[in-house]
Amino acid sequence: MTAKKLLILPGDGIGQEVMVQVRRIIDWMGKKRNISFDITEGLIGGSAYDVHGTPLADETLADAMAADAVLLGAVGGPKWDDLPFDKKPERGLLKIRKEMGLFANLRPATVFDALVDASTLKADVVQGLDIMIVRELTGGLYFGQPRGIETLPNGERKGVNTLTYTTSEIQRIGRAAFDLARKRNKKLCSVDKANVLECTVLWREEMIKLQQTEYQDVELTHMYVDNAAMQLVRNPKQFDVMVTENMFGDILSDCAAMLTGSLGMLPSASLGAADANGNRKALYEPVHGSAPDIQGKDIANPLATILSFSMCLRYSFNMDAEADMIENAVKAVLKGGLRTADIMAPGKAKVSTSVMGESIIRELEKLA
Ligand code: NAD
Ligand code: IPM
Ligand code: MN
Structure with missing residues (x-):
C-alpha cells in the first residue's frame, strides 16, 4: 500500500504546540504499528505571512490539493491583527477551505x-x-x-x-x-x-x-x-x-x-464532495484558535488536535482500528485523572501539553 499523503500545517500560537504532540503519535504509529505517512509540513497563517508575505502561499495550496488529507493547528494572533485584511492569517484558513471545496464542517x-x-x-x-x-x-x-x-x-x-x-x-x-x-x-x-x-x-x-x-x-x-x-x-x-x-x-x-x-476538546473534519472513487478532499483541525493568552506556556490542551487526527484516520484513511486506539487512549488518560489546566478539577493531576502528549503515547503502548 502506498503511504497516504498527509500535509501538516501547524499554523500559529498553540497550533504549533499541540501539533508537536500529534507528531509524536505519528512517530509512534510508524515504529509500533508499521504505518507510515508521506508527510509534508507547511506554513499557514501568520507564520506563512512572515516568510512568504501571504498567509497561504500558492505552493502550500498546491500541496494541500495533492494531499490525501491536511491536518491543521490554528492561525492568528495579535502580531498580525493590524495587517491589511487580505494578508491576515485568517484569510489563509478561509482560502484553503474555499479552494479545497470543503463545504461540510463536522464538529462533534x-x-x-x-x-x-x-x-x-x-x-x-x-x-x-x-x-x-x-x-x-x-x-x-x-x-x-x-x-x-x-x-x-x-x-x-x-x-x-x-x-x-x-x-x-x-x-x-x-x-x-x-x-x-x-x-x-x-x-x-x-x-x-x-x-x-x-x-x-x-x-x-x-x-x-x-x-x-x-x-x-x-x-x-x-x-x-x-x-x-x-x-x-x-x-x-x-x-x-x-x-x-x-x-x-x-x-x-x-x-x-x-x-x-473545554474548547480544547473539540475536533473537526472539513470535507469536500466525493469524487467518482468515493474520495474526498479533507482537512482536519481543532475548533479552537491559536489562544495567544496561553501561547508559549506549554499548558494548551492538545486533545482537540489529537482527536482531529483520529477523525482523519477514520474518515480519510480508513484506519478505524488506529482511530479507536487513539480515542481509547484519550479516554484512559482522562479516566486516570490527568488534566491540562482548561479541564482541571479538584483531586486531579494538572499536567502540561507535553506530559499530556506523553501520557497518550503511554496508553497507546498498553493498547498496542
Ligand atoms: P481561541 O479559540 O484561540 O481562544 C479562546 C479561549 O479558549 C482562550 O482563553 C484560550 O486560551 C482558550 N483555549 C483555546 N484553545 C485551547 C486549548 N487547546 N487548551 C486550552 N485552552 C484553550 O479564540 P480567540 O482568543 O478568540 O482567538 C485567538 C486567535 O485565534 C485569533 O487570531 C483568531 O482569529 C484565531 N482563531 C483561529 C481559529 C482557527 O485557526 N481555526 C479558530 C478560532 C480563532
Ligand atoms: C473557526 C475559526 C475561523 C472561522 C476563523 C479563524 C476564520 O473561528 O475555525 O471556527 O471563523 O471559521
Ligand atoms: Mn470559530
Whole structure:
C-alpha cells in the first residue's frame, strides 16, 4: 500500500504546540504499528505571512490539493491583527477551505465520562452527550457578495457583508447532514433565522424538500438560531445532528465545546464532495484558535488536535482500528485523572501539553 499523503500545517500560537504532540503519535504509529505517512509540513497563517508575505502561499495550496488529507493547528494572533485584511492569517484558513471545496464542517461534541465534572453545566445535563454540528463552511455570510467597506458621498463609511446561499449549496450540505443523521439517531435539526432572513427561508424550504424526497426515514425539525443557542445550554441532549449556516455554526460550535468541558476538546473534519472513487478532499483541525493568552506556556490542551487526527484516520484513511486506539487512549488518560489546566478539577493531576502528549503515547503502548 502506498503511504497516504498527509500535509501538516501547524499554523500559529498553540497550533504549533499541540501539533508537536500529534507528531509524536505519528512517530509512534510508524515504529509500533508499521504505518507510515508521506508527510509534508507547511506554513499557514501568520507564520506563512512572515516568510512568504501571504498567509497561504500558492505552493502550500498546491500541496494541500495533492494531499490525501491536511491536518491543521490554528492561525492568528495579535502580531498580525493590524495587517491589511487580505494578508491576515485568517484569510489563509478561509482560502484553503474555499479552494479545497470543503463545504461540510463536522464538529462533534461528545462528553467523555471522566470529564462530566469539567463542564460548567450540571453533570446530568451533559453526561453521555453526543451531538454533531454540521456547519456549512464555504458559503453564507463569510463568502457572500457584495462585501467590504466603502465611503459614502456624505463621507460616512459603510461596512457590508451579505448572507447568500444557492439551492445547490443548501442541498449539498443538507445531504451531508441527513446522511450523517441516518447513520446516527435519525434526528436532524436545521438551525436558521427564517423569521427574519430570506436566505434562510430558502434554506428551510430546501431542507424540507430533501426530507420529503430523499430522507423520509430521518426526522427533521427546525429551530431559530437564537433559541438553538439557548437550548444547547438548557438541554443539549435533545439534539442529534444539527445543520446550519457558516457563521451560525461557528458560534454554536464554540458554545457546544463548553458542554464537553473545554474548547480544547473539540475536533473537526472539513470535507469536500466525493469524487467518482468515493474520495474526498479533507482537512482536519481543532475548533479552537491559536489562544495567544496561553501561547508559549506549554499548558494548551492538545486533545482537540489529537482527536482531529483520529477523525482523519477514520474518515480519510480508513484506519478505524488506529482511530479507536487513539480515542481509547484519550479516554484512559482522562479516566486516570490527568488534566491540562482548561479541564482541571479538584483531586486531579494538572499536567502540561507535553506530559499530556506523553501520557497518550503511554496508553497507546498498553493498547498496542
Ligand atoms: P481561541 O479559540 O484561540 O481562544 C479562546 C479561549 O479558549 C482562550 O482563553 C484560550 O486560551 C482558550 N483555549 C483555546 N484553545 C485551547 C486549548 N487547546 N487548551 C486550552 N485552552 C484553550 O479564540 P480567540 O482568543 O478568540 O482567538 C485567538 C486567535 O485565534 C485569533 O487570531 C483568531 O482569529 C484565531 N482563531 C483561529 C481559529 C482557527 O485557526 N481555526 C479558530 C478560532 C480563532
Ligand atoms: C473557526 C475559526 C475561523 C472561522 C476563523 C479563524 C476564520 O473561528 O475555525 O471556527 O471563523 O471559521
Ligand atoms: Mn470559530
